[in-house]
Amino acid sequence: MIPRATYRLQFHKGFTFADAEAIVPYLDQLGISHIYASPITTAAPGSTHGYDVIDPTRINPELGGEEAFRSLVKALRSRDMGMIIDIVPNHMGVAGATNPWWNDVLRHGRNSDYAAVFDIDWSRQIVLPVLGSSLTQAIADGAIGLHREKERWWITAYNETRFPIRDDDQDAPDQLPLETLLARQHYRLAYWRTANDELNWRRFFAINELAGVRIEDPEVFERTHALYLRLYAEGLIDGVRVDHVDGLTDPLGYCRTLRERLDGSPRPADAPSGPAWIVIEKILGPDETLSQEWQVDGTSGYDFMEEVTAVLHDSTGAESLSALWHEISGRSPDLQSEELLARQQLLAWQFTGQLEGCVDAFAAIAPEGMTRSMLRRAVERLLWVFPVYRTYGPNAPASDEPVREVVRARVQPHVPPGEAAVVDQILEWLAGGGPGQAAQKAEAVRRFQQLSAPIAAKALEDTAFYRYGRLLSRNDVGFDAGVMALSPAAFHQRMQARAKHWPQAMLTTATHDHKRGEDTRARLAVLSETPARWREAVAEWERIAAPYSNGVDRGDRYMLFQSLLGAWPAASEEDFADRIAAWQSKALREAKLRSSWEAPDEVYERRCNDLARALIDNGRFVGAMNAFLAEIGHAANRNSLIQVALRCTLPGVPDLYQGNELADLSLVDPDNRRPVDYAARSAALSAPPPKLRLLYDLLQARRSHTALFASGSYEPAIIEGDGSDRLLAFERRHGERILRCAVTLHGAAQPGTAVLFPSGVRYSAESLLEQSPVWYEIT
Known part of the structure; x- marks a missing residue:
């Protein structure tokens, strides 16, 4: 059963299955078809997220156990709704004596x-x-x-x-x-x-x-997946989201086995028929595509979040914002330089043990004349420049070949004289060839692939993204932060590919792992449209902040300004300063420049926190912030509505992260996992603000026209006249039913601009978008 729309819930002892059951009527009213649950198996005591599984054979008693889970599913089924669960095949929690x-x-x-x-x-x-x-x-x-x-x-x-x-x-x-x-x-x-x-x-x-789990072992698969398979066979779940699939030895083999086992399970007559819905947490690099050989329905949506966020940005602001960041911070205006340095440092600082094991595996099959030191240098340099999380072997699918060619070109400047042959030899092993016994080669390739993935994640998302402050709305999980924007033409190409290859993938704009909430990013994206005005605002804020800065690095202060702007609440919040301080300490430690998790510089962190609190309490700064927000507020709200519209109308299954029916001005976890006031959201449906109104209307449209949204084609509209780069319009068709949608980017529609839809309908852009940045109709 493919969901119509999912709603992500974070379960823990403070929000249990019983709490979720209480909001099922509200979710149904909103237009949700499935709850999408965080991991439900027994996790470490007090776990706030569930990914530290200690017993995959039991539903977590802290959440209510299996009895409460069955009660929740019964409530869902009574309303023709269902359940998707997040599963964790890559690792288990091993802290203390609880596993x-x-x-x-x-x-x-x-x-x-x-x-x-x-x-x-x-x-x-x-x-x-x-x-x-x-x-x-x-x-x-x-x-x-x-x-x-x-x-x-x-x-x-x-x-x-x-x-x-x-x-x-x-x-x-x-x-x-x-x-x-x-x-x-x-x-x-x-x-x-x-x-x-x-x-x-x-x-x-x-x-x-x-601790990593050897899920490639069939017996381990059976032990760790028996509960999931039983829940599906009993009709209690309709599908799964697979966490961190790139950590596995053989992601393709795992996904195929999972598909075979789930779809091969007989289901009760009163349960929705299969096939199971399977999406995977897979971070796609630039120009990387997911192979359909994996037999999944798509990714869990980070790639979509990147595409939608990028199209909201204005590429004309890139140069000015890069220059401003370089002037203020003294750091490189280029993300690639930051990523390279972070990869070099993380490999040396945090992954030495895994690196040595990988080198040992290659040394065991190396031809005479290739020393262990040569192999180590080659492995290091390949990991410095790897453009994606990993390749997939040892059978080396054809999709890996372009990756290896990119790596070959990127690594050349870093290869010691006379050692290019060593790099070529490792690339040959990654391609499935080269000397050595098959089992030994597979082991060496496995170790490389399971090292390249965490290096990519830790160096880019958890280090460079906290050092590179050009525009923080472009620094999020799965994002290509080195590219400021995506053109409407490029966006259309990606959506056409999505409609053709992955029409049932998850579409999300917020997750439990995002670094900034969807509306935080939408607000900051406006700065790419107004870089000159932003420069003026920063100069004013720097003057206000100067007496309180006390040695705070200008780059850290600049990122603080962006975070304050992005998360600034509409009304005073008592805990806002504490939220900013928590983000700031985490950001400083992840950056690993002035502080770190291993060696926290609490004195410097306190200086940064004191600066943030001083600004939040400073009347002059508050006035300046509110004035600037008034200037960009309309554009920020426009971006917010566009995100909702695209998530709910484009090919795929829209996911709504808990509480994001209303404004999501959150920061990185734990800020994005705060308790949700569902009573307030339910009450808001009687007089919904614009974001909730649009979301509700589109989810009802999806309920009424399920086949159109689930299986409709995607065809770009033609924009006539000036301002074609400021409009995004498309049409989706299924049988005689047609959805037409248009949104305005970077400002109001230009006079004289027209939208010609593929069905032949032609509208004036001004008439469509005069009252709202989003327009749609279903005929």
């Missing part, structure tokens, strides 16, 4: 029934980077001890974290010297700062609390 599978591995080592679940190098003890000092120092400080509970002995660290003692040491562990007992275990407690260099198991990105 029974991980505990069993620590207890029994490679003889554990769960040893094959986790991606562990068994040549040495499992490294557990949990100590605040070296092991020797921790023992000397009395931080390591023993604890007996339920007739078993445990090792404890800091009187809080427990680690199981192997069975053959249970008799009298307290009779052994502590150093001897620790040395005998299947794991080794280590200083947390050594993780990046010494970790011998794959983790999710650089998070020590999330």
Whole structure:
């Protein structure tokens, strides 16, 4: 069953299945067909997001357990609605002693029934980077001890974290010297700062609390997916969203298996018929496309969010904004330079262990004359310039070939003299060729692919995007921030491809992972239309901020100005300063320039927070901010409505992130995961503000004309006269039913401009868009 429209809910112990059941009538009234749930399996106690799964075989009791889940689904089914769930095949939470599978591995080592679940190098003890000092120092400080509970002995660290003692040491562990007992275990407690260099198991990105899962093993797939398959077979869910598919060894094979197992499950007669709806969290690089061989319905929408955001920006502002950023920050006006530096640093700082494992795998198959050092330099340099998250092997699909050619060209300036052949050899292995046994080559390729993906994510989205402040509305997950805007012509080409290849993919403009809310981005996008006026405003704000800056870097201050502008509330909010301070501290640490998660500079962070609070409390700044918002407010609201219209009318399944029926001026998590006032939203339907009114009307249109929106063609309209770059218009047709839609970009429609729709209908642009930036009709 393909959803008509989904509504993303973030479940945790503060918002349970019972809470969701209470809002089902409201979601139905709004026009939603499916709840799209964050992970529902048992996660670490108190988890606010659910991605740290500790037991994939049980529905999380903190959310209400299976009984409450069934009650929620029953309420949905009573209104012909359904459920989509987010699943996490790539990793599991391993913090503390809460994961029974991980505990069993620590207890029994490679003889554990769960040893094959986790991606562990068994040549040495499992490294557990949990100590605040070296092991020797921790023992000397009395931080390591023993604890007996339920007739078993445990090792404890800091009187809080427990680690199981192997069975053959249970008799009298307290009779052994502590150093001897620790040395005998299947794991080794280590200083947390050594993780990046010494970790011998794959983790999710650089998070020590999330261990990689070997989902490519058929037995592991069955163990971790039994619950999902049962829920689908019982008609309780209609599909899944797959988290971080690029972390898997074989994404294509996994997706095909998932499709086969879900669609092969018999469903109850009263459940909606299949096929299952499967979308994947896949970040597409510039010009990268998803292969239909994966047998999924599309991505979870980051690529769409990029396309819609980009078309709202004005390319003419790029040069001025780049120059302003360079003048203020002294940093490169070019994103590519920031990304290269971040990749180099992250590879050296956070992924040394994985890098060495990857190099070892290539060294095992390297021809004579290629030293390990040569291979290491080649692998490093390829990872510096990789244009996408990863390639897909070891069978090297044809879609990977253009990627390898781009890499070959980009890497040349970085290759040491005389070592081009080493780079070529690695590229040959990535293409499925080269010397070595098939199994060894596959292992080397796997290690490279599972390293290139986290390097891309951490270096670009979680580092460079916090350093590069040209225009923050272009810095979000899956965005090509080096490109300011997308032309209407290019946008049409992408939507035609979407209609042809991915008409059932998810369309979203806000997620639990976004760095700025959809209306925050819509507001900041206006700066690309008015760079000269923005420069004047920044100069004024800098003068106001000068007495409070106290050594705050001008680049950090400039990004603060943008964040204040983007998130500035319509009415005073008591917690606004706290929200900005939380964003600011996270941004500084992610940037890794003046502070970091590993070594926070709390003095500098406090200076930045003090500046933000001083500005929010400064009457002159508040007046200047409100005056500037008054200038750009109409354009910001225009962009907001355009996003709603495009998400609800273009080919695909629109997703509404929780609470975003009303203005979404959020920042990065946890700000975008704050509690939602559903009573206020339900009440607002009686007299809806413009965003909610448009959303409601379009969702009702989708309900009334399901086939048109689900299967209709996409054909661009012709814009006649001046201002063709300021209008976006298209037509969708299914049978005799036609949807026509037009929106105005970067200002009002130009006099004399006309819109000629493919069906032959011709309208004056002014007549269509005089009252609103969005127009549509269904005939």
